Amino acid sequence: MTERVIESWLTDMDGVLVHEGTALPGAPEFVKALRAKDRPFLILTNNSIFTARDLRARLATSGIDVPEGSIWTSALATAQFLKDQIPGGSAYAIGEAGLTTALYEAGYTLTESDPDYVVLGETRTYSFEAITKAIRLILGGARFICTNPDTTGPSQEGPLPATGSVAAMITAATGRKPYFVGKPNPMMFRSALNRIDAHSEVTAMVGDRMDTDVVAGIEAGLQTFLVLTGSTKAADVDKYPFRPSHVVDSIANLVDLV
Incomplete structure (x- = not known):
């Protein structure tokens, strides 16, 4: 199925391994095979x-x-990324425990007073007061960072405004565009490769979205597998100016490649 040897794996989560809390076909077996064969991997x-x-x-x-x-x-x-840029720096963060815990464990001080960075992440309860504070801090010289560019997120009632939408509002008020760290920035993939001490030449990325997973995988130099259990359908692939290395029905097709 592939000419390049695959020693390490990166895989997206939603649409590849799970859908609305339910494991997709082959997902438990794929992860079990990775662990059994001691393959370096990250979700x-x-x-x-x-x-x-x-x-x-x-x-x-x-x-x-x-x-x-x-x-x-x-x-x-x-x-x-912030730890590499300014070790022991400070940030004003808008987000949930996933973001604040990560910043704290990276040695960052969370503050509203003259921070090095304003960091915008995902939250289900964006506060107008917090957004106003972020705008004023950015105008005061703080650097603007966002965890990811997604404009909407899913909920049972329908789409919710997400980081990218709130970032656009802050940009409109400040004239400052953020640096997005998450997909499709290949920076996220490179940091993942460093985390598991893997090389791009022998690593594959499995994703369900052409516009994030596949394009970022290509830009990071990885072999890419598009699964059709999520956002991108087979008929959509030809609409893009780039192609994944392989298109498969689901991650079940990849268990034997591990």
């Missing part, structure tokens, strides 16, 4: 609301058993 998500511990518990309830250290969120990637 990636742009969701910055939850900690890796939270997500590990959510995956476990769907029958997918992964260690906490095998989950890489946009919040963790953002915290790592």
